[in-house]
Amino acid sequence: MKYLNILEARLGRKATREEIEAFTVMWSEHCGYSHTKGYIRQLSKVGTGGNAGVVPLDDYHFLAFKVESHNHPSAIEPFNGAATGVGGIIRDVLAMGARPTAILDSLHMDKVIDGIIEGISDYGNSIGVPTVGGELRISDFYKYNPLVNVMAVGVGKNEHLIPSKATKSGQVIVIFGGATGRDGIHGASFASEDLTGEKATKLSIQVGDPFAEKLLIEAFLEMVEKGLVEGAQDLGAGGVLSATSELVARSGLGAIVHLERVPLRESDMLPIEILISESQERMAVVTSPEKAEEVLKIAKKHLLFGAVVAEVTDNGRYVAKYHDQIIIDVPAKLFEESPEEPIHDYTPSPFKKFRWIRFKDVDAHNVFERYDYMVGTDTILPPGFGPAVMRVKGSIGYSLTIHSRADIGAQDPYWGAYITVLEAIRKTLSAGAKPIAITDGINYADPDIEPLGLAGQMKGLKDACEQFNVPVASGNASLYNTYKRKGIPPTLVVGMVGKVENLNIPKPTKGHVYAIGYPDFSIEREGKLQEEIVRLVKNGHFVLSMHDYSRITTFKTALSKLGMNLRIQIPRTEPVHQMIIVFGEPKTNLPVRKIGFCC
Ligand code: ADP
Ligand code: MG
Ligand code: MG
Ligand code: MG
Ligand code: MG
Known part of the structure; x- marks a missing residue:
């Protein structure tokens, strides 16, 4: 363990053998964010952070959302x-x-991997979400390192x-859900x-049980409804250790x-195995001692295991x-204070002409037709048209999109990230939504x-979010996507949520189809283009914000x-352009051209 000396100094x-095991987990890049913490701190954020990002949707509801990677296990x-x-x-x-309402997946691989x-x-279909x-991005870049x-x-x-x-102090922590085994240690x-x-063996891989997850969701939400949950954390990487230590360390307890x-x-x-096992479908609930019995009863009613596993102390x-x-027996804070690697300043190069690096044009229907995208009946715009639009029963809706531009990231990490954010904004606007935040x-x-590639990716993300006023609510970092030390191109995946006030969003219409905008890119024009998308959608046009055209087959x-x-x-455009496709004859001041029809 690279950080053993630091640990022993602190x-x-x-350190004992068990401590070494525990800190190997908590100070791993995956849990401890050593290389990215410094950059993440500099992003302009919204909300309080925590297990997922939270933003207000209307006066009564909030949206919780986050992206997570499972590249190595996959x-x-x-x-x-x-x-x-x-x-x-x-x-x-x-x-x-929050009740989970939607899943989006961003997949990068060299071919469609059925597994x-x-x-x-x-998993998604079984839990009813x-x-x-x-997005399905097919390229040889990901031959050894698929990104999920x-x-x-x-x-x-x-x-x-x-x-x-x-x-x-005095609160207790209940762990409930599936039973704990050796998987995922x-x-x-x-x-x-x-x-x-x-460690690249199947022994490190967790095994999922979606039916247990469905029970877990219902049990947890019942606990929340009854006012029994005073704090909570899922059990993921680092298992009991990560959940319990983070719950108390965050408040100095x-x-x-x-x-x-x-x-x-x-x-x-072994005790240490119990502590760090990554068995799935478990949650940690902070509650008062007198409520613990009721929490356990609800778990049991939903056929789940549960126990009061910890007491919160003030020392x-x-x-x-x-x-x-x-x-x-160590200071709880120590787990949180993983060593930080130095971060690097990055000076972006001026925007330049990029090469086309073509990702394979595949019909993503082959993939998402295997997903249940309608369960719950709140899906207003199904996959294939651009962003998804979901409604909150009786009131308003929200748009969801997930986007990346590794073809540009491979040529310039800064602009790859920057353009990804801009295009996610355009997509959100094209659904008649107002961008709220990103993960x-x-x-x-x-x-x-x-x-420097990492520094460039982080700076591009930061600059685009600041310049176009979309804060970051949550996120994830997956590093070391390498095989024999050769790696993937910088691949920033941006998940964006938007607010939809009018659920009557334009649908594709028959008639002429137009291209509006510019075949190349300049930052000065971006604001105008975004305003134009908003205006066109308001006027009833279906707008397709298509970027590298490898998604056109899916749309068709x-x-x-x-x-x-x-x-x-x-x-014909550059790989980074400012062209949108519009259905129905538009009134616009931007360059416009008829490109065909829809019948
Ligand atoms: P979990 O352990 O629950 O899976 P993570 O370890 O992935 O969560 O993330 C821990 C916290 O750090 C979360 O609040 C997450 O939103 C935040 N975070 C991680 N990476 C980023 C990022 N790139 N940008 C913003 N927030 C991030
Ligand atoms: Mg974590
Ligand atoms: Mg969590
Ligand atoms: Mg998690
Ligand atoms: Mg994570």
């Missing part, structure tokens, strides 16, 4: 890797007190918003190294954890015990080999399902 003594075990990726991010949204698609559809959008980024969204009532921390540290590392109380599904587990120490034996998924190769299929046929000459 402890002021030699490379080794496509089905379970992708499935547990969905399960994990759903629990982050749930932990905020990954099936893992997502099997629709997968309403995503999954975004989940949920809607909650303001009075049910749950903090991601304990608030006072060292998953977090595996996700923080090259795919040829020694401590905890005594009783590992013998954790319900197990394998006998003879700031994190103590993990197995019966009377003390396994770990950013950083996917990168080895920051120790190429630190979507239209054919509505009985429509699109015949257009795709406009």
